[in-house]
Amino acid sequence: MTARFTLYSRSWCHLCEDMLAALQQLAPPGAPFEVDVIDVDADPALVARFDELVPVLYGRLEEPELCHYFLDEAAVRAYLDRTATQPTPA
Template structure:
């Protein structure tokens, strides 16, 4: 299983672009991860929830955010360490 992130963002936000670029640089060699970029401006409920907080980065959506405004490398690395990788066999 590939690690997955969700980045709540908006198109004109330079902090959002910076966070996405910094996140992509953290991908371990040979272990890519997926990033779903969600434009908060496309949904009024997301604007109400995140508006001035963007960018907001989540690993699992059922867990607290990893960071907002700026990438927290330690939080992302911790998330990656506890996320199952495709090359790890599932216990039988």
């Protein structure tokens, strides 16, 4: 199963850029993952929810966030390990 992340971000945020770059460096060789970058400023509901918390990183949206402000490498690696052991949906 390909790992997927959602990064809530904003365009002028250097912490957001730093988190995305650090996340991309954790991609295992031969097993890339997908990152959906969502601009919170494009949706007033997202601004209300995240505003000063960005960047906020999720694996599965139905689970708690993996981290915010700075990349939590241990949390991301644990998520990648869990994702790698799950079967691909049919």
